[in-house]
Amino acid sequence: MAPNIRPISKKEIRQENEATILDAAEKVFAEAGFGGATMQLIADMAGLPKANLHYYFPTKEALYRQVVQNIFQVWLKAADVFDAADGPAEGIGAYIDAKMEISRRHPAGSKVWASEVMHRAPVIQDYLETTLMEWTDGRMAIIQRWIDAGLMDPIDPRHLLYMLWATTQHYADFGHQIETLNGGAALSDKQWAAAKASVNRIILQGINAKEV
Amino acid sequence: MAPNIRPISKKEIRQENEATILDAAEKVFAEAGFGGATMQLIADMAGLPKANLHYYFPTKEALYRQVVQNIFQVWLKAADVFDAADGPAEGIGAYIDAKMEISRRHPAGSKVWASEVMHRAPVIQDYLETTLMEWTDGRMAIIQRWIDAGLMDPIDPRHLLYMLWATTQHYADFGHQIETLNGGAALSDKQWAAAKASVNRIILQGINAKEV
Protein backbone atom coordinates (compact mmCIF):
# COMPACT_ATOMS: atom_id res chain seq x y z
CA MET A 1 0.00 0.00 0.00
CA ALA A 2 2.94 2.27 0.47
CA PRO A 3 3.73 3.05 -3.16
CA ASN A 4 1.35 4.22 -5.81
CA ILE A 5 -1.09 5.64 -3.33
CA ARG A 6 -0.46 9.31 -3.77
CA PRO A 7 0.20 9.97 -7.45
CA ILE A 8 -3.13 11.66 -8.01
CA SER A 9 -2.08 14.74 -9.83
CA LYS A 10 -4.63 16.94 -11.54
CA LYS A 11 -3.55 15.68 -14.92
CA GLU A 12 -3.90 12.08 -13.87
CA ILE A 13 -7.31 12.75 -12.41
CA ARG A 14 -8.46 14.19 -15.68
CA GLN A 15 -7.06 11.35 -17.79
CA GLU A 16 -8.43 8.68 -15.52
CA ASN A 17 -11.88 10.17 -15.21
CA GLU A 18 -12.21 10.82 -18.92
CA ALA A 19 -11.22 7.25 -19.64
CA THR A 20 -13.63 5.89 -17.05
CA ILE A 21 -16.46 7.97 -18.44
CA LEU A 22 -15.71 7.01 -22.03
CA ASP A 23 -15.63 3.33 -21.14
CA ALA A 24 -18.93 3.52 -19.34
CA ALA A 25 -20.46 5.60 -22.10
CA GLU A 26 -19.42 3.13 -24.77
CA LYS A 27 -21.11 0.31 -22.94
CA VAL A 28 -24.29 2.20 -22.23
CA PHE A 29 -24.57 3.62 -25.74
CA ALA A 30 -24.03 0.12 -27.12
CA GLU A 31 -26.67 -1.41 -24.88
CA ALA A 32 -29.32 1.27 -25.14
CA GLY A 33 -28.55 3.30 -28.24
CA PHE A 34 -28.01 7.04 -28.16
CA GLY A 35 -31.64 7.84 -27.45
CA GLY A 36 -32.06 5.14 -24.85
CA ALA A 37 -28.88 5.96 -23.00
CA THR A 38 -29.14 8.42 -20.13
CA MET A 39 -26.42 10.47 -18.56
CA GLN A 40 -27.53 9.14 -15.19
CA LEU A 41 -26.99 5.54 -16.36
CA ILE A 42 -23.53 6.36 -17.66
CA ALA A 43 -22.73 8.17 -14.45
CA ASP A 44 -23.82 5.21 -12.35
CA MET A 45 -21.77 2.80 -14.44
CA ALA A 46 -18.75 5.10 -14.19
CA GLY A 47 -19.29 5.49 -10.44
CA LEU A 48 -19.41 9.27 -10.67
CA PRO A 49 -22.10 11.86 -10.03
CA LYS A 50 -23.91 12.99 -13.13
CA ALA A 51 -22.78 16.58 -12.76
CA ASN A 52 -19.22 15.35 -12.96
CA LEU A 53 -19.81 13.98 -16.45
CA HIS A 54 -20.93 17.40 -17.56
CA TYR A 55 -17.77 18.84 -16.15
CA TYR A 56 -15.66 16.75 -18.54
CA PHE A 57 -18.08 16.52 -21.45
CA PRO A 58 -20.40 19.50 -21.88
CA THR A 59 -23.24 17.62 -23.54
CA LYS A 60 -24.44 14.08 -24.17
CA GLU A 61 -23.71 14.55 -27.83
CA ALA A 62 -20.14 15.64 -27.18
CA LEU A 63 -19.57 12.53 -25.10
CA TYR A 64 -21.13 10.35 -27.76
CA ARG A 65 -19.06 11.94 -30.48
CA GLN A 66 -15.88 11.21 -28.59
CA VAL A 67 -16.91 7.59 -28.13
CA VAL A 68 -17.58 7.15 -31.83
CA GLN A 69 -14.36 8.84 -32.84
CA ASN A 70 -12.34 6.57 -30.57
CA ILE A 71 -13.95 3.52 -32.13
CA PHE A 72 -13.14 4.78 -35.57
CA GLN A 73 -9.46 4.97 -34.66
CA VAL A 74 -9.43 1.37 -33.47
CA TRP A 75 -10.98 0.26 -36.73
CA LEU A 76 -8.50 2.07 -38.89
CA LYS A 77 -5.55 0.68 -37.01
CA ALA A 78 -6.82 -2.86 -37.55
CA ALA A 79 -6.21 -2.45 -41.26
CA ASP A 80 -2.46 -2.13 -40.98
CA VAL A 81 -2.09 -5.87 -41.41
CA PHE A 82 -3.86 -5.51 -44.72
CA ASP A 83 -1.29 -3.20 -46.20
CA ALA A 84 1.85 -5.03 -45.20
CA ALA A 85 0.80 -8.24 -46.94
CA ASP A 86 2.27 -9.68 -50.12
CA GLY A 87 -0.94 -11.25 -51.34
CA PRO A 88 -4.62 -11.87 -50.58
CA ALA A 89 -4.21 -15.08 -48.62
CA GLU A 90 -1.93 -13.35 -46.16
CA GLY A 91 -3.50 -9.88 -46.21
CA ILE A 92 -7.16 -10.77 -46.13
CA GLY A 93 -6.55 -13.65 -43.78
CA ALA A 94 -4.79 -11.38 -41.31
CA TYR A 95 -7.47 -8.73 -41.69
CA ILE A 96 -10.19 -11.25 -40.90
CA ASP A 97 -8.29 -12.40 -37.84
CA ALA A 98 -7.75 -8.85 -36.65
CA LYS A 99 -11.37 -7.85 -37.10
CA MET A 100 -12.69 -11.00 -35.49
CA GLU A 101 -10.45 -10.29 -32.54
CA ILE A 102 -11.86 -6.77 -32.27
CA SER A 103 -15.38 -8.15 -32.43
CA ARG A 104 -14.53 -10.42 -29.56
CA ARG A 105 -12.65 -7.96 -27.37
CA HIS A 106 -14.40 -4.73 -28.25
CA PRO A 107 -18.01 -5.62 -29.09
CA ALA A 108 -19.51 -2.50 -27.55
CA GLY A 109 -17.57 -0.28 -29.90
CA SER A 110 -18.75 -2.21 -32.91
CA LYS A 111 -22.35 -1.88 -31.76
CA VAL A 112 -22.08 1.85 -31.28
CA TRP A 113 -20.64 2.19 -34.75
CA ALA A 114 -23.39 0.05 -36.25
CA SER A 115 -26.03 2.05 -34.45
CA GLU A 116 -24.55 5.31 -35.61
CA VAL A 117 -24.46 4.22 -39.25
CA MET A 118 -27.96 2.74 -39.08
CA HIS A 119 -29.23 6.10 -37.90
CA ARG A 120 -27.69 7.73 -40.97
CA ALA A 121 -24.48 8.74 -39.23
CA PRO A 122 -25.68 12.03 -37.73
CA VAL A 123 -22.40 12.48 -35.89
CA ILE A 124 -19.69 11.03 -38.12
CA GLN A 125 -21.00 11.60 -41.62
CA ASP A 126 -17.94 13.67 -42.44
CA TYR A 127 -15.68 10.78 -41.47
CA LEU A 128 -17.55 8.49 -43.82
CA GLU A 129 -17.16 10.94 -46.66
CA THR A 130 -13.47 11.63 -46.15
CA THR A 131 -11.39 9.21 -44.11
CA LEU A 132 -13.45 6.09 -44.67
CA MET A 133 -13.83 6.73 -48.38
CA GLU A 134 -10.11 7.28 -48.81
CA TRP A 135 -9.35 4.18 -46.80
CA THR A 136 -11.77 2.15 -48.89
CA ASP A 137 -10.36 3.42 -52.16
CA GLY A 138 -6.86 2.53 -51.01
CA ARG A 139 -7.79 -1.00 -50.01
CA MET A 140 -9.73 -1.51 -53.22
CA ALA A 141 -6.65 -0.54 -55.17
CA ILE A 142 -4.60 -3.11 -53.31
CA ILE A 143 -7.11 -5.82 -54.03
CA GLN A 144 -7.26 -4.81 -57.67
CA ARG A 145 -3.49 -5.12 -57.83
CA TRP A 146 -3.73 -8.64 -56.47
CA ILE A 147 -6.32 -9.46 -59.09
CA ASP A 148 -4.17 -8.02 -61.85
CA ALA A 149 -1.26 -10.08 -60.59
CA GLY A 150 -3.35 -13.22 -60.86
CA LEU A 151 -3.27 -13.82 -57.12
CA MET A 152 -7.06 -14.10 -56.84
CA ASP A 153 -10.18 -14.24 -58.98
CA PRO A 154 -11.58 -10.98 -60.39
CA ILE A 155 -14.01 -10.24 -57.57
CA ASP A 156 -15.43 -6.73 -57.25
CA PRO A 157 -13.13 -5.35 -54.51
CA ARG A 158 -15.87 -3.18 -53.08
CA HIS A 159 -18.25 -6.00 -52.38
CA LEU A 160 -15.44 -8.13 -51.04
CA LEU A 161 -14.69 -5.43 -48.51
CA TYR A 162 -18.36 -5.16 -47.57
CA MET A 163 -18.47 -8.90 -47.04
CA LEU A 164 -15.41 -8.74 -44.81
CA TRP A 165 -16.90 -5.97 -42.71
CA ALA A 166 -20.31 -7.58 -42.54
CA THR A 167 -19.08 -11.01 -41.58
CA THR A 168 -16.56 -10.02 -38.95
CA GLN A 169 -18.69 -7.35 -37.32
CA HIS A 170 -21.66 -9.68 -37.22
CA TYR A 171 -19.98 -11.56 -34.40
CA ALA A 172 -20.00 -8.38 -32.31
CA ASP A 173 -23.21 -6.69 -33.38
CA PHE A 174 -25.29 -9.87 -33.29
CA GLY A 175 -23.33 -11.42 -30.46
CA HIS A 176 -26.44 -11.74 -28.37
CA GLN A 177 -28.24 -13.70 -31.07
CA ILE A 178 -25.20 -15.93 -31.53
CA GLU A 179 -25.01 -16.51 -27.80
CA THR A 180 -28.66 -17.40 -27.63
CA LEU A 181 -28.29 -19.87 -30.50
CA ASN A 182 -25.31 -21.26 -28.64
CA GLY A 183 -27.54 -22.22 -25.75
CA GLY A 184 -27.08 -18.95 -23.93
CA ALA A 185 -23.34 -19.26 -23.49
CA ALA A 186 -20.66 -17.01 -24.89
CA LEU A 187 -18.50 -18.63 -27.54
CA SER A 188 -15.59 -20.57 -26.13
CA ASP A 189 -12.02 -20.19 -27.33
CA LYS A 190 -12.51 -23.24 -29.50
CA GLN A 191 -15.74 -21.88 -30.95
CA TRP A 192 -14.13 -18.55 -31.74
CA ALA A 193 -11.34 -20.38 -33.48
CA ALA A 194 -13.89 -22.35 -35.49
CA ALA A 195 -15.66 -19.14 -36.45
CA LYS A 196 -12.42 -17.55 -37.59
CA ALA A 197 -11.45 -20.65 -39.53
CA SER A 198 -14.83 -20.89 -41.24
CA VAL A 199 -14.82 -17.27 -42.29
CA ASN A 200 -11.26 -17.50 -43.50
CA ARG A 201 -11.86 -20.66 -45.45
CA ILE A 202 -15.04 -19.57 -47.19
CA ILE A 203 -13.72 -16.20 -48.21
CA LEU A 204 -10.21 -17.18 -49.22
CA GLN A 205 -11.52 -20.11 -51.21
CA GLY A 206 -14.37 -17.96 -52.47
CA ILE A 207 -11.98 -15.49 -54.08
CA ASN A 208 -9.54 -18.25 -55.03
CA ALA A 209 -6.68 -16.64 -53.17
CA LYS A 210 -3.28 -18.04 -54.06
CA GLU A 211 -0.45 -18.35 -51.60
CA VAL A 212 2.47 -16.19 -52.59
CA MET B 1 -63.91 9.58 -58.29
CA ALA B 2 -67.24 7.87 -58.32
CA PRO B 3 -66.23 4.41 -57.16
CA ASN B 4 -64.18 3.48 -54.18
CA ILE B 5 -64.89 6.70 -52.37
CA ARG B 6 -67.29 5.49 -49.73
CA PRO B 7 -66.17 2.06 -48.55
CA ILE B 8 -64.97 3.25 -45.19
CA SER B 9 -66.42 0.67 -42.90
CA LYS B 10 -65.27 0.45 -39.32
CA LYS B 11 -63.30 -2.70 -40.06
CA GLU B 12 -61.53 -1.06 -42.96
CA ILE B 13 -60.73 1.98 -40.89
CA ARG B 14 -59.11 -0.19 -38.29
CA GLN B 15 -57.08 -2.21 -40.78
CA GLU B 16 -55.94 0.83 -42.66
CA ASN B 17 -54.98 2.84 -39.62
CA GLU B 18 -53.13 -0.02 -38.00
CA ALA B 19 -51.19 -0.58 -41.20
CA THR B 20 -50.41 3.12 -41.56
CA ILE B 21 -49.21 3.32 -37.98
CA LEU B 22 -47.11 0.19 -38.26
CA ASP B 23 -45.46 1.45 -41.44
CA ALA B 24 -44.65 4.79 -39.89
CA ALA B 25 -43.46 3.15 -36.68
CA GLU B 26 -41.12 0.82 -38.55
CA LYS B 27 -39.48 3.74 -40.28
CA VAL B 28 -39.14 5.85 -37.17
CA PHE B 29 -37.87 2.98 -35.03
CA ALA B 30 -35.34 2.16 -37.75
CA GLU B 31 -34.13 5.74 -38.03
CA ALA B 32 -34.04 6.66 -34.37
CA GLY B 33 -33.98 3.41 -32.42
CA PHE B 34 -36.52 2.54 -29.77
CA GLY B 35 -35.29 5.12 -27.30
CA GLY B 36 -34.91 7.87 -29.86
CA ALA B 37 -38.28 7.32 -31.45
CA THR B 38 -41.16 9.35 -30.06
CA MET B 39 -44.85 8.67 -30.37
CA GLN B 40 -45.26 12.21 -31.66
CA LEU B 41 -42.81 11.56 -34.49
CA ILE B 42 -44.57 8.35 -35.46
CA ALA B 43 -47.91 10.13 -35.30
CA ASP B 44 -46.68 12.92 -37.56
CA MET B 45 -45.29 10.46 -40.08
CA ALA B 46 -48.55 8.52 -40.03
CA GLY B 47 -50.56 11.72 -40.33
CA LEU B 48 -52.60 11.01 -37.23
CA PRO B 49 -52.90 12.67 -33.84
CA LYS B 50 -50.80 11.08 -31.17
CA ALA B 51 -53.78 10.12 -29.04
CA ASN B 52 -55.03 8.07 -31.94
CA LEU B 53 -51.95 5.87 -31.84
CA HIS B 54 -52.67 5.06 -28.24
CA TYR B 55 -56.18 4.07 -29.22
CA TYR B 56 -54.82 1.31 -31.49
CA PHE B 57 -51.66 0.47 -29.58
CA PRO B 58 -51.86 1.00 -25.84
CA THR B 59 -48.15 1.67 -25.30
CA LYS B 60 -45.01 2.46 -27.26
CA GLU B 61 -43.69 -0.95 -26.36
CA ALA B 62 -46.77 -2.72 -27.67
CA LEU B 63 -46.41 -0.89 -30.97
CA TYR B 64 -42.74 -1.73 -31.13
CA ARG B 65 -43.38 -5.36 -30.35
CA GLN B 66 -45.85 -5.63 -33.19
CA VAL B 67 -43.36 -4.07 -35.59
CA VAL B 68 -40.63 -6.52 -34.63
CA GLN B 69 -42.96 -9.50 -34.85
CA ASN B 70 -44.04 -8.51 -38.34
CA ILE B 71 -40.43 -8.31 -39.44
CA PHE B 72 -39.75 -11.72 -38.02
CA GLN B 73 -42.51 -13.20 -40.16
CA VAL B 74 -41.05 -11.70 -43.33
CA TRP B 75 -37.68 -13.17 -42.49
CA LEU B 76 -39.00 -16.66 -41.91
CA LYS B 77 -40.94 -16.67 -45.14
CA ALA B 78 -37.79 -15.78 -47.09
CA ALA B 79 -36.33 -19.14 -46.15
CA ASP B 80 -38.85 -21.20 -48.06
CA VAL B 81 -36.61 -21.16 -51.12
CA PHE B 82 -33.94 -22.78 -48.99
CA ASP B 83 -35.98 -25.85 -48.23
CA ALA B 84 -37.26 -26.61 -51.68
CA ALA B 85 -33.81 -26.83 -53.20
CA ASP B 86 -32.03 -29.99 -54.33
CA GLY B 87 -28.55 -28.77 -53.48
CA PRO B 88 -26.47 -25.92 -52.09
CA ALA B 89 -25.91 -24.08 -55.36
CA GLU B 90 -29.63 -23.76 -55.90
CA GLY B 91 -30.75 -23.43 -52.26
CA ILE B 92 -28.14 -21.07 -50.93
CA GLY B 93 -28.11 -19.09 -54.15
CA ALA B 94 -31.85 -18.56 -53.98
CA TYR B 95 -31.64 -17.72 -50.29
CA ILE B 96 -29.03 -15.08 -50.95
CA ASP B 97 -31.14 -13.59 -53.71
CA ALA B 98 -34.23 -13.54 -51.51
CA LYS B 99 -32.44 -11.93 -48.58
CA MET B 100 -30.72 -9.35 -50.75
CA GLU B 101 -34.09 -8.45 -52.17
CA ILE B 102 -35.50 -7.99 -48.68
CA SER B 103 -32.55 -5.81 -47.76
CA ARG B 104 -33.30 -3.67 -50.77
CA ARG B 105 -37.07 -3.44 -50.43
CA HIS B 106 -37.45 -3.61 -46.68
CA PRO B 107 -34.37 -2.00 -45.16
CA ALA B 108 -36.18 -0.41 -42.24
CA GLY B 109 -37.33 -3.78 -40.99
CA SER B 110 -33.82 -5.14 -41.07
CA LYS B 111 -32.55 -2.19 -39.10
CA VAL B 112 -35.19 -2.57 -36.42
CA TRP B 113 -34.28 -6.22 -36.06
CA ALA B 114 -30.59 -5.42 -35.85
CA SER B 115 -31.22 -2.76 -33.26
CA GLU B 116 -33.38 -5.10 -31.21
CA VAL B 117 -30.76 -7.84 -31.20
CA MET B 118 -27.94 -5.40 -30.45
CA HIS B 119 -29.84 -4.27 -27.38
CA ARG B 120 -29.98 -7.87 -26.18
CA ALA B 121 -33.43 -8.55 -27.61
CA PRO B 122 -35.50 -7.20 -24.72
CA VAL B 123 -38.70 -7.75 -26.66
CA ILE B 124 -38.22 -10.88 -28.74
CA GLN B 125 -35.83 -12.97 -26.69
CA ASP B 126 -38.40 -15.75 -26.56
CA TYR B 127 -38.52 -15.86 -30.37
CA LEU B 128 -34.77 -16.23 -30.52
CA GLU B 129 -34.87 -19.11 -28.07
CA THR B 130 -37.70 -20.98 -29.73
CA THR B 131 -38.61 -20.21 -33.32
CA LEU B 132 -35.25 -18.96 -34.50
CA MET B 133 -33.35 -21.75 -32.82
CA GLU B 134 -35.60 -24.39 -34.35
CA TRP B 135 -35.33 -22.74 -37.73
CA THR B 136 -31.55 -22.63 -37.45
CA ASP B 137 -31.30 -26.26 -36.40
CA GLY B 138 -33.45 -27.28 -39.36
CA ARG B 139 -31.37 -25.37 -41.88
CA MET B 140 -28.15 -26.66 -40.36
CA ALA B 141 -29.44 -30.19 -40.83
CA ILE B 142 -30.15 -29.51 -44.49
CA ILE B 143 -26.66 -28.15 -45.02
CA GLN B 144 -25.16 -31.10 -43.22
CA ARG B 145 -27.09 -33.41 -45.54
CA TRP B 146 -25.61 -31.60 -48.52
CA ILE B 147 -22.16 -32.02 -47.05
CA ASP B 148 -22.74 -35.71 -46.42
CA ALA B 149 -23.91 -36.10 -50.00
CA GLY B 150 -20.68 -34.55 -51.23
CA LEU B 151 -22.45 -31.56 -52.71
CA MET B 152 -20.24 -29.04 -50.88
CA ASP B 153 -17.14 -28.87 -48.70
CA PRO B 154 -17.46 -29.67 -44.99
CA ILE B 155 -18.06 -26.13 -43.77
CA ASP B 156 -19.49 -25.62 -40.28
CA PRO B 157 -23.17 -25.05 -41.18
CA ARG B 158 -23.68 -22.64 -38.31
CA HIS B 159 -21.00 -20.22 -39.39
CA LEU B 160 -22.12 -20.48 -42.97
CA LEU B 161 -25.58 -19.36 -41.91
CA TYR B 162 -24.13 -16.50 -39.89
CA MET B 163 -22.16 -15.40 -42.91
CA LEU B 164 -25.27 -15.47 -45.07
CA TRP B 165 -27.21 -13.38 -42.58
CA ALA B 166 -24.37 -10.97 -41.99
CA THR B 167 -23.60 -10.38 -45.63
CA THR B 168 -27.12 -9.96 -46.92
CA GLN B 169 -28.36 -7.85 -44.04
CA HIS B 170 -25.31 -5.63 -44.25
CA TYR B 171 -26.75 -4.09 -47.40
CA ALA B 172 -29.78 -2.96 -45.40
CA ASP B 173 -28.31 -2.17 -42.00
CA PHE B 174 -25.28 -0.35 -43.38
CA GLY B 175 -27.07 0.97 -46.42
CA HIS B 176 -26.24 4.52 -45.47
CA GLN B 177 -22.53 3.78 -45.33
CA ILE B 178 -22.73 1.98 -48.66
CA GLU B 179 -24.58 4.90 -50.19
CA THR B 180 -22.02 7.35 -48.88
CA LEU B 181 -19.18 5.27 -50.30
CA ASN B 182 -21.14 5.19 -53.55
CA GLY B 183 -20.86 8.96 -53.80
CA GLY B 184 -24.09 9.61 -51.94
CA ALA B 185 -26.33 7.79 -54.40
CA ALA B 186 -28.45 4.72 -53.75
CA LEU B 187 -27.27 1.60 -55.53
CA SER B 188 -28.59 1.31 -59.08
CA ASP B 189 -30.22 -1.81 -60.46
CA LYS B 190 -26.92 -2.75 -62.03
CA GLN B 191 -25.04 -2.19 -58.79
CA TRP B 192 -27.50 -4.31 -56.86
CA ALA B 193 -27.07 -7.04 -59.43
CA ALA B 194 -23.31 -6.80 -59.04
CA ALA B 195 -23.64 -7.03 -55.28
CA LYS B 196 -25.82 -10.10 -55.52
CA ALA B 197 -23.46 -11.71 -58.02
CA SER B 198 -20.40 -11.02 -55.89
CA VAL B 199 -21.97 -12.44 -52.76
CA ASN B 200 -23.22 -15.47 -54.63
CA ARG B 201 -19.92 -16.14 -56.28
CA ILE B 202 -17.75 -15.81 -53.21
CA ILE B 203 -19.95 -17.94 -51.02
CA LEU B 204 -20.83 -20.68 -53.50
CA GLN B 205 -17.23 -20.99 -54.55
CA GLY B 206 -16.15 -20.64 -50.95
CA ILE B 207 -18.10 -23.72 -49.91
CA ASN B 208 -17.34 -25.45 -53.21
CA ALA B 209 -21.01 -25.96 -54.03
CA LYS B 210 -21.65 -28.45 -56.80
CA GLU B 211 -24.50 -28.11 -59.25
CA VAL B 212 -26.92 -30.98 -58.97
Next chain:
DNA sequence: CCACAACCTGACCAAATGGTCAAGAAGAAA
Protein backbone atom coordinates in the same frame (compact mmCIF):
# COMPACT_ATOMS: atom_id res chain seq x y z
C1' DC C 1 1.76 29.24 3.82
C1' DC C 2 -1.09 31.58 0.45
C1' DA C 3 -3.57 32.46 -3.61
C1' DC C 4 -5.14 30.46 -7.60
C1' DA C 5 -6.92 27.21 -10.62
C1' DA C 6 -8.91 22.83 -11.34
C1' DC C 7 -12.11 19.58 -9.69
C1' DC C 8 -16.45 17.97 -7.36
C1' DT C 9 -21.45 17.58 -6.48
C1' DG C 10 -26.25 18.11 -4.31
C1' DA C 11 -29.96 20.67 -5.55
C1' DC C 12 -32.47 22.58 -8.99
C1' DC C 13 -34.97 23.76 -13.57
C1' DA C 14 -37.07 23.97 -18.17
C1' DA C 15 -38.35 21.03 -21.75
C1' DA C 16 -39.79 16.82 -23.70
C1' DT C 17 -42.31 12.60 -23.50
C1' DG C 18 -45.44 8.60 -22.69
C1' DG C 19 -49.74 8.17 -21.48
C1' DT C 20 -54.77 9.66 -19.96
C1' DC C 21 -59.37 11.36 -20.45
C1' DA C 22 -63.64 13.31 -21.46
C1' DA C 23 -66.43 14.95 -24.89
C1' DG C 24 -67.79 14.58 -29.45
C1' DA C 25 -68.20 12.53 -34.43
C1' DA C 26 -69.44 8.67 -37.21
C1' DG C 27 -70.67 4.02 -38.78
C1' DA C 28 -73.64 -0.20 -37.29
C1' DA C 29 -77.66 -2.48 -35.51
C1' DA C 30 -82.53 -2.25 -34.27
Next chain:
DNA sequence: TTTCTTCTTGACCATTTGGTCAGGTTGTGG
Protein backbone atom coordinates in the same frame (compact mmCIF):
# COMPACT_ATOMS: atom_id res chain seq x y z
C1' DT D 1 -85.02 7.32 -36.20
C1' DT D 2 -82.89 5.65 -32.07
C1' DT D 3 -79.45 3.39 -29.63
C1' DC D 4 -75.04 1.41 -29.21
C1' DT D 5 -70.44 0.75 -30.30
C1' DT D 6 -66.34 2.32 -32.37
C1' DC D 7 -63.35 5.88 -33.56
C1' DT D 8 -61.22 10.71 -32.95
C1' DT D 9 -58.67 14.28 -30.67
C1' DG D 10 -57.41 18.60 -28.00
C1' DA D 11 -56.11 19.36 -23.56
C1' DC D 12 -53.87 17.79 -19.75
C1' DC D 13 -50.60 15.37 -16.33
C1' DA D 14 -46.76 12.91 -13.99
C1' DT D 15 -42.29 11.60 -14.85
C1' DT D 16 -37.93 11.65 -16.86
C1' DT D 17 -33.99 13.81 -18.69
C1' DG D 18 -30.31 16.91 -20.29
C1' DG D 19 -28.23 20.50 -18.49
C1' DT D 20 -27.06 24.42 -14.91
C1' DC D 21 -25.05 26.48 -10.88
C1' DA D 22 -23.36 27.94 -6.55
C1' DG D 23 -20.57 26.69 -3.07
C1' DG D 24 -17.17 23.63 -1.42
C1' DT D 25 -12.81 20.64 -1.77
C1' DT D 26 -8.25 19.69 -3.37
C1' DG D 27 -3.87 19.82 -5.90
C1' DT D 28 -0.38 23.41 -7.50
C1' DG D 29 2.81 27.19 -8.26
C1' DG D 30 4.93 31.00 -5.99
